[in-house]
Amino acid sequence: MTRRVGVVRFPGTNCEFDTIDAIRMLGGDAEILWHGDPSLKNVDAIVIPGGFAHGDYLRCGAIARFSPVMGAVASFAQEGGPILGICNGFQVLTEAGLLPGALQKNVGMKFLCSMQQVEFVSTQNILGRGSEVGDHLQIPINHFEGNYVCSPEVLSRIETREQIVFRYTDNPNGSTKDIAGVCNEAGNVVGMMPHPERATSALLGSSDGASVIKSFLS
Amino acid sequence: MHFEAKIEVSPRDGIANPEGSTIERALPALGFKTTHNVRVGKLIRLEVEAESVDVAQSLVEDMCNRFLTNPVIEDASVEVLEV
Numbered sequence: 001m002t003r004r005v006g007v008v009r010f011p012g013t014n015c016e017f018d019t020i021d022a023i024r025m026l027g028g029d030a031e032i033l034w035h036g037d038p039s040l041k042n043v044d045a046i047v048i049p050g051g052f053a054h055g056d057y058l059r060c061g062a063i064a065r066f067s068p069v070m071g072a073v074a075s076f077a078q079e080g081g082p083i084l085g086i087c088n089g090f091q092v093l094t095e096a097g098l099l100p101g102a103l104q105k106n107v108g109m110k111f112l113c114s115m116q117q118v119e120f121v122s123t124q125n126i127l128g129r130g131s132e133v134g135d136h137l138q139i140p141i142n143h144f145e146g147n148y149v150c151s152p153e154v155l156s157r158i159e160t161r162e163q164i165v166f167r168y169t170d171n172p173n174g175s176t177k178d179i180a181g182v183c184n185e186a187g188n189v190v191g192m193m194p195h196p197e198r199a200t201s202a203l204l205g206s207s208d209g210a211s212v213i214k215s216f217l218s
Numbered sequence: 219m220h221f222e223a224k225i226e227v228s229p230r231d232g233i234a235n236p237e238g239s240t241i242e243r244a245l246p247a248l249g250f251k252t253t254h255n256v257r258v259g260k261l262i263r264l265e266v267e268a269e270s271v272d273v274a275q276s277l278v279e280d281m282c283n284r285f286l287t288n289p290v291i292e293d294a295s296v297e298v299l300e301v
Contacts, residue, residue, distance in 0.1 A: 102290035109240045
């Protein structure tokens with residue numbers, strides 16, 4: 001059965017159409033979920049895509065957390081529903097307390113837009129099906145606030161519980177332990193700074209994001 | 219009663235502060251060669267109604283914990299004045 005994915009749109013979201021195109025191209029179905037509507041329309045999975053939700057005012061994701069849809073997203077996470085936050089979506093999920101840690105400004109204070117190599121650190125999550133630990137993927141980044149930080153206690157907890165999903169092989173932004181993506185304890189909520197939806201065809205420079213999205217759709 | 223609050227949000231000790239580090243590296247170019255430990259945060263001002271200064275203080279601290287700061291990376295110090 002085709003998996004129906006809800007792609008959340010906040011004021012300032014700008015990657016929702018790329019995300020929907022990638023999902024449809026890879027065999028899923030997708031529709032927009034407006035942030036002001038508390039209903040998830042019975043979708044099977046949720047993506048919080050990239051962009052600048054609520055203008056990134058105060059902190060990235062800080063205001064999006066209060067949008068009516070987020071209560072339903074939190075319940076969906078609790079019930080084990082698959083949720084993927086990409087870039088700004090990752091920031092929203094950390095601010096909402098659905099993922100550990102926080103994302104702050106890149107070391108070097110530059111907006112980064114480049115292809116990056118990331119490595120699968122754990123496949124015990126919704127993105128890992130069909131992949132092996134140590135697999136290398138070429139996926140682009142496009143962010144100013146992608147520098148992952150967390151307390152030493154949280155770091156040792158997420159390392160022990162295999163919640164680090166991706167690491168950069170050449171850390172572009174100063175992230176603690178080169179972290180590019182993490183998941184919750186159950187593995188059903190994943191956040192990542194790289195954009196897999198922009199790496200779904202050789203024409204885009206890489207098709208390595210397709211395996212990640214296919215796993216999410218399976 | 220009417221209060222004005224000043225909230226200073228600063229990066230937590232031990233958390234790298236890329237803005238501060240960048241400014242620190244730029245200052246010597248202008249001849250300021252004795253500067254160190256530059257940290258950049260933000261200042262939030264707001265007005266609040268409350269029965270007493272203590273209530274106003276605790277209201278604003280609650281706002282800081284739940285919304286105005288991210289405790290993973292930021293600390294806040296709150297100053298409340300009656301106006």
